[in-house]
Amino acid sequence: MTSMKSMKPRRGGAATALALGLRALLGLLALLVLTAPRPTAAEDRMTIRGNYYREQSTRVLAPVVYVEKDIPDERFTVGAEYLLDAVTSASIGAGAAAVTGGDYLFTEFRHETTLRLMSRQKNWSFSGFFRYSTESDWISRAFGLSAARDLFNRAGTLSLTYTANFDTVNKIFAGRVLPHNSTGGTNLQQVNFIGLGYTHALTRRLLGGLLFEGILATGPQDNPYRQVRDGLPETHPLERRRGAISGFLRYAVPRTPLVLEPRYRLYADDWGIVAHGLDLRAHVRFLKRVILRGRYRYYTQSGAEFWAADGYYPSDAAYRTADPKMSKFHSHTPGGELTVELDGLARLRGLHWLRGAWVQATYNHIFVSENYRFGNARLGSLAFSIPF
Amino acid sequence: MSTASSHRRARLVGAALTLAFAVPASGCATVKPSEREVLSRPEMNPASEGLEEQFQSHVESAREGGFGGHGAAGGGCGCG
Numbered sequence: 001m002t003s004m005k006s007m008k009p010r011r012g013g014a015a016t017a018l019a020l021g022l023r024a025l026l027g028l029l030a031l032l033v034l035t036a037p038r039p040t041a042a043e044d045r046m047t048i049r050g051n052y053y054r055e056q057s058t059r060v061l062a063p064v065v066y067v068e069k070d071i072p073d074e075r076f077t078v079g080a081e082y083l084l085d086a087v088t089s090a091s092i093g094a095g096a097a098a099v100t101g102g103d104y105l106f107t108e109f110r111h112e113t114t115l116r117l118m119s120r121q122k123n124w125s126f127s128g129f130f131r132y133s134t135e136s137d138w139i140s141r142a143f144g145l146s147a148a149r150d151l152f153n154r155a156g157t158l159s160l161t162y163t164a165n166f167d168t169v170n171k172i173f174a175g176r177v178l179p180h181n182s183t184g185g186t187n188l189q190q191v192n193f194i195g196l197g198y199t200h201a202l203t204r205r206l207l208g209g210l211l212f213e214g215i216l217a218t219g220p221q222d223n224p225y226r227q228v229r230d231g232l233p234e235t236h237p238l239e240r241r242r243g244a245i246s247g248f249l250r251y252a253v254p255r256t257p258l259v260l261e262p263r264y265r266l267y268a269d270d271w272g273i274v275a276h277g278l279d280l281r282a283h284v285r286f287l288k289r290v291i292l293r294g295r296y297r298y299y300t301q302s303g304a305e306f307w308a309a310d311g312y313y314p315s316d317a318a319y320r321t322a323d324p325k326m327s328k329f330h331s332h333t334p335g336g337e338l339t340v341e342l343d344g345l346a347r348l349r350g351l352h353w354l355r356g357a358w359v360q361a362t363y364n365h366i367f368v369s370e371n372y373r374f375g376n377a378r379l380g381s382l383a384f385s386i387p388f
Numbered sequence: 389m390s391t392a393s394s395h396r397r398a399r400l401v402g403a404a405l406t407l408a409f410a411v412p413a414s415g416c417a418t419v420k421p422s423e424r425e426v427l428s429r430p431e432m433n434p435a436s437e438g439l440e441e442q443f444q445s446h447v448e449s450a451r452e453g454g455f456g457g458h459g460a461a462g463g464g465c466g467c468g
Binding site: 051062064066152153199201202203204205207244259267269271273274275277285291299324331360362364366374377379381 | 418419420421423424425426427429430431432434439440443444447450451452453454455
């Protein structure tokens, strides 16, 4: 015998049954979310950072604002970022002379917006982003997905990340925007990146991590304005496979306010470049609310197989480059960073809103080997971050 | 590409992989949550320097052949 209750869906037809099923599923999901153990709410935060970069022929001012908000807690977080790149080049910089037609200073603006979604559920965390960047001759669209799982009672975290870029590469010639296909049939540059990382608390004072990176880039990868010494255009291969492995340690030195952080990265690609990057950092909390970070980085790379040190290529050369990034060189980068937490000021009347806020100043100076055409560079930034 | 160069690269990758798997294997002992006071300090958090690292990475990808490929790029600065 069939009860009246169980007959109801059948009497309403398949559509009604589907609607009821969906409603039940949504109800179940809502119940799961509402009854799940609530993690401590992370901070909603806004950070404003002004970045400055200066080298021989290029100056970059890059303000960025980033806002992150939990809805309602860290089980679901939304982040948004806007970055403005204001790049001023002298004509010595590749591209500026071609665009301006002479020896002028040339300022280019790039606008970049990023939307991020993050979710943390027990031992899992997920995130995704979409980024759109535009300037006069280049449009970039990128998205990424990432999943991470805490292991060994949260002593370790394994993460997997995938990102993809779809960039439209153009060149400006005589005031017109033209597609740049290089030697291929499209001006679409696609980049696929995959990263597998693992971080582990090795002891009570030592944290270590490893990251494997793999990148496949296809499409035009040369600069449409750059020419080699005999006036022929730069021509790079249309495909590039890149791989890297990197590791870091963070060690809190006993009975001192010092944290030491060595990093190392080994990189190789099928254009013939092998690179080593060694980064040593020391973090010192020398007052209750002040952290000083010192840094030294050494970087060295071999040249690409098709790099010619004298800049001359035979007319039948398959590939030609005038890109300093393809040359053999090394660099030294000392730097410092000062972070001041403003909780002390928050105790004063009228300044309670500064609780959890901080200001930060960073400076790095890059010294390169003599043969490197971009020359030495200076990087600085000022940042202010506040929870809300 | 020369054979010597290929062998050199293979040796480098082999050494890196050995190091990569040896280090975590030696650290599989679990640090209990009650023992992580020092590890929870802000200076020990690898994610604490995200925005600053982002700018550094952007600059490095514009100047170095061994970096980049996973962020927004541009050709306007002439450094692409």
